[in-house]
Amino acid sequence: MTDQITTAPRVPKRVAAVILNSLKGGVVPRIGLPYITVGREFEIQALLTDLSLISDGGASFRFLVGRYGAGKSFLLQTIRTHAMGEGFVVADADLSPERRLQGGQGQGLATYRELVRNLSTKTRPEGGALNLILDRWVQNLEAEDASREDMSKGDVSNGHVAGSTPAGTPIRAQFAAIEEMVHGYEFSRVLGIYRNAVSTGDEETKALAVKWLRGEYRTKTEARSELGVTAIIDDDTWYDYVKLLARFLTGAGYKGLLVLIDELVNLYKIPNAVTRQYNYEKILQMYNDTLQGKAHHLGIIMGGTPTSIEDRRRGVFSYEALRSRLTQGRFAREGMRDMLAPIIRLQPLTYEELLVLIEKIAQIHAGYFGYTCTLRDADLVEFLTIEFGRVGAETHLTPREVIRDFIELLDIMCQNPNTDLHELMASGTVGVADASAPSNTTPFAEFTI
Template sequence: MNQTKIPKRISSALVNSLSAGVVPRIGLEYIAVGRKPEIESVLRELGNVAEGGAAFKLITGRYGSGKSFLIQILRNYAMDRDFVVADADLSPERRLVGTKGQGLATYRELMTHLSTRTRPDGGALEALLQKWFASLQQQAMAELGLRPDDEQLQVEVERRIFEVTGNMEHMVHGFDFARVLSAYWNGYKSSDDEQKQNALRWLRGEFPTKTEARRELGVGVIIDDDNWYDYMKLWAEFMSRIGYKGLLLFIDEGVNLYKITNTVSRQSNYEKLLTIFNDTMQGKAQHLGIFLGGTPQFVEDQRRGLFSYDALRSRLVAGRFGEGAGMLHYAGPILRLEMLSHAEILVLLEKLRDLHASHYGYEAALDQRQLMRFMESELGRMGADALLTTREVVRDFMDLLNTLHQYPERGFDELLPDVLGRSAPSGAFAGLSGGSGGAPRGAADVGAAEQPGALSSPGGGTPPATRYGAGRGQGGCSAGTAWGGNEGGAQRW
């Protein structure tokens, strides 16, 4: 079987994370399948951000439906397209706003994970600034014929820095932001490590008091719970001025806002989210994209979710002619994730089989019939129509592969429970016998793309339009409506 050679460092991270049911940070291109319309809709948003616009997307789906995986895919796509990205998971200690610095904690987490194409693992702030200074020096030397030891070079670089930062002083907190960047430049050119670190601490939101900031840097404000989002808008503008296309924030686990028990605190977070939504939708923010992941309950629960806040509900509720009429809508502020189709999951299982074989150095033995039988076993489990997710399928399959590898004397037929009498309905896998050629139209094999972000279909065949239940995009299907509804052009969970 044709196996793609994957570096050991990447294959190890993939095998370990997938076996544990978590999303890997690296190597996603080797296992990504499907999500073509979702990815294309976000790529259009990235184009708007690159042209000076702003974007806001709520990515919703049940636990295990692939929200975090899609967010990581989009993060990698964005870095390949020369965006600066930052990501954070919300938690009880990290919110949008809070009385104990939870909003500032989110800002710090985002700055810690600030990443570029050359620094994809975070911690890119200092490298980003130094790269900018070095590029200004190179430009000045090339344009004015200066040498590295010319005093005029430092004067010219400083003029160009002030030209960029000066154009930002009209923005909220722009003057203090520009002063701190200038302080970092002064420390950089004089090799004053203490001044550089003080400036970086301020930019990362680590100064505890205004008094300390005034003493060390001569600025009278600090980044705190109330203003951290204003500084994100400043960062977005700054990134666009130093050669990047913009700043993208990927915030996952939005359900932690839903879990806030105190009503006043929860509403305060929703109010901050409303501010962010309005800024991005109305054009007040520039070169900024924000993508928030959460469950359907977090969005649609009218008692504690976003829909409990009338101003947000009126902006996010489905329209009459798209989602309100039962059709998927990718242009709105909410991106609802359906489960992967059976054909797409079969392609995924093939990739996982080859990944496992490549990592442990053996010849992949499971054939198409055995992969389909494994899928039948998963689909035949009690409650699968309502509870089965892609995460569960992946974990079970990785467990099967690990067991077969560790105990080679045990065969596939011995390990897999007998599925006779409780398999998927007749015709469920029609069109899949040809392997990945049975994938539905629109299923994107991202890992096979030749260019970053290119999308290619793993096949042209379309299996019967059989679905698990109703409730598409609403986080699941009712157990009483298994295998109903002829819509969508593909079998889906």
């Protein structure tokens, strides 16, 4: 293990900055994940199976369970990136005291607004893709209508009666299916208003239709006066509109909608037991809808800690109807997990996977700050040996902490090129610059280890 680590693919400087800053800050970067993804093959494959089901018109529901820093949010973002690349629309939101699944003061609606605000596609991965999706739907509908007119003209020229061709074109049929769903009539009516506004160039009406779809109308009276619609999206109905949106997206040329909801621990923290139960009841509704075929082209993934799921006093398992559905069966055990079960429990990254990960990070760091990385495999092994040598590391050390310490180590060595790496690691002061070490006025000068 004395060879210098191999050179990784060059990472664009902007992406490298996001990766390093996010990881050092303990959060998951929104871009550049393929450069640092290691392990999780079984979990990713299971979730990719769900995407195939969603594309075929089905629905899926999963819980991702892992303790803080175990890579839960990272895996969610990895699936998010992959889904967008495969033609899905992705909406994500973190729960908080202000954003829940159900609430008496607009917390459920706040979650819906966050999901719609974060609607993302391959061409708009940063979110805010609602207008893009609507315009693409209008274009597809107009193209379909033009094609139908051409077919009708052809029938007339061949001696057939105009209009005898089937009127049930794919998007029209999809529209009819939407109208039959709960709240589908109001949803379809707003879509029709948007399309007419596009045809007439009425930007104000377009904006009002988008405002309605974003759930920004506070009262039905306001919606009626501005848009002529007698219903609004609220705390009780927002999930029905998520199902409608998922069904609608196929008409805009997408494969479906993937909803990512993280930080379930915020439901666990709700002090009022009745309010918690209402939120868990909403999870049950989502779970039943997806598994019973009541939702189409919709995937839901929720992320939480083991306590927020399995605690029978305050967690998801405190709701008996959910616990009986989600409890692991008798045959799954260590080394033989059921990856098709509704709960995917994240196992810690292996020592080898962490080694590969910090190697990738070292190359990204060197590329960003413009020096030649001379770290050897033995140096990386020494770092991990020290990290895992801490008291309680076996049960408490997470990838987040390892990555944070490693980037901090690289930063210190980069700013103090005369510092000896091995002495710094052996001193147990990783992450704290040695005051006696000679400093360099050029903070990111090339250094050798």
